[in-house]
Amino acid sequence: MKYIQTSRTTLVKIICLSTMIFIISGCSVLSNAPTQTALKETHPPTSPSTSISPTVVEGTEGLSNDEIATLSSLEKADDYPLYTMHYYGTYGQSSAMRSPKWSLLEMTEPYPSPWACSLFAALGDAESMLYGRNFDWEYSPALLLFTNPPDGYASVSMVDIAYLGFGGTNAGTILELPLLERQALLYAPFLPFDGMNEHGLTIGMAAVAPGLMRPDPEKETIGSLMVIREMLDRAKTVAEAVDILKTYNIDMEGGPPLHYLIADRSGRSALVEFYQGEMVIITNDKPWHQATNFLRAASGESTEGVCWRYDLIIHQLENREGRLDMGQAMDLLHEVSQDGTQWSIVYGIITGEVNVVMGQRYEMILIYSLVASEE
Known part of the structure; x- marks a missing residue:
């Protein structure tokens, strides 16, 4: 395992990354950023509780009360669309998250590339540490998911619901579906693209060139998105999150x-990469950190x-x-x-505030809040 400290220091839909031509092309032209002109504010309920007792709904045979409550909580926040949903009860982390295949994603068709993403942590203000992230891809309807598992930490995360079969023309009509036809959304916790938990631990990912990973036969295997869920549910700090990554292939x-x-509330951050058979941990030595789509460990x-x-x-x-x-922070993402x-999306690591813009409509910022723990 290799540690690097530096001040200079993000998914395709079921296709392998064979070259990095698309990444280079994604870093070629800088466009002018338009001015933010307006604000749309939305405040959803706080973290879910397992104490809810939903009314029995017709056509929900086979669904538990928690699943009915979860699917019934779906709301449309934006016509792009962006939905919000609160997950009630447990989602069976121990079995699903350790599945070595992306079987959930095989319900969708392969999509073309290129795409690229940008991430940064701005940690210089102890009262306002922020994490910003652009998800750059083709049309991606999204879900802002609030979870509060009985045996883990509450969190908020973004999910591309095209992975769950809600892409294309049916993306905007999910609320018209009966609950049984929304069931794929129950897998959303396992597909976080970025997220933050109640302790301020914030995580995002970006695609990079192959790093020649070497599986350890002594370790369990976990999917590259499912491990984000594991970190959000189990880790308070960067160090704890890195320890979780070390546990798995x-x-x-x-x-x-x-x-x-x-990144976390202490001002620490780490870029974790897999290069030449090793996990490389690049920590910050200044109050910021950043990543796009190249392996920092391979850059010299x-x-x-x-x-x-x-x-x-x-x-x-x-x-x-x-x-x-x-x-x-949103202007920088713009x-x-x-x-x-x-x-x-901008996550308030200290405050729990979450600002979201869909489809580059920076004049319409959606504002949410995750109740932050005082610990």
Whole structure:
């Protein structure tokens, strides 16, 4: 295992990443960012509780009370669309999350590339640490999912519901479906693309070139998205999240290789990569961290010129000494957005506030809150 400290220091739909041409093309042109003009504010309920006793609904045979409550909580927040849902009760982490295959994702057809993503942690303000993330892909309807498992931490995460079969023309009509036809949404906890838990631990991922991973026969295998769920449910700090990653072989089969940018309330962050058969942990030595779509471990001392988005993020964070407010963080995501940016999200690591923009409509910010733990 290799640790690197540096101040310079994100999924395809069921196709393997064979080249990085698309990543290079995703870092080629910087477009002008339009000005934010308006604000749409939405406040959903706080974290779910298992004490709910839903009314019996016709056509829900085979669904438990918790599942009925979960599927009934679905709301449409944005016509892109973005939905919100609160997951009630347990979702069987121990069996599903250790499945070595992305079997849930095989319900959808392969999609074309290219795409790319941008992530950063702005940690310079102890009262307003933020994590920003652009998900750049083709059309991706999304779900903002609130979970509070009985044996884990409450969290909020973003899920691309095209992975669950709700893509294309049916993405905007899920609320018209009976509950039984929404059942695929019960798998949403296992597919977090980014998220934050009640302790402020925040995680995002980005695609990178293959890093020649070597599975350890002594370790269990877990999917590359499911491990994000494991970290959100079990870890309070970057160190605890990294320990979870060390516990498993991370299965990238069926999707591209990934690296993970993780941050917490202490101001610590780590970019975790898999390179030349080792897990490489790149920690921050300044109050910010960032990642796009190249392996930092393979870049040597200089990253300048590798990706324009990476360079711009560094420039802005250096100039502000890692201090951004929610608006400035969203503006930075706007600056590094691309034609394929599906959502931009800013997580308030300290406050629990979550700001979401769908489809580059930066004039319409959706505001949510996860009740933060005081521990």
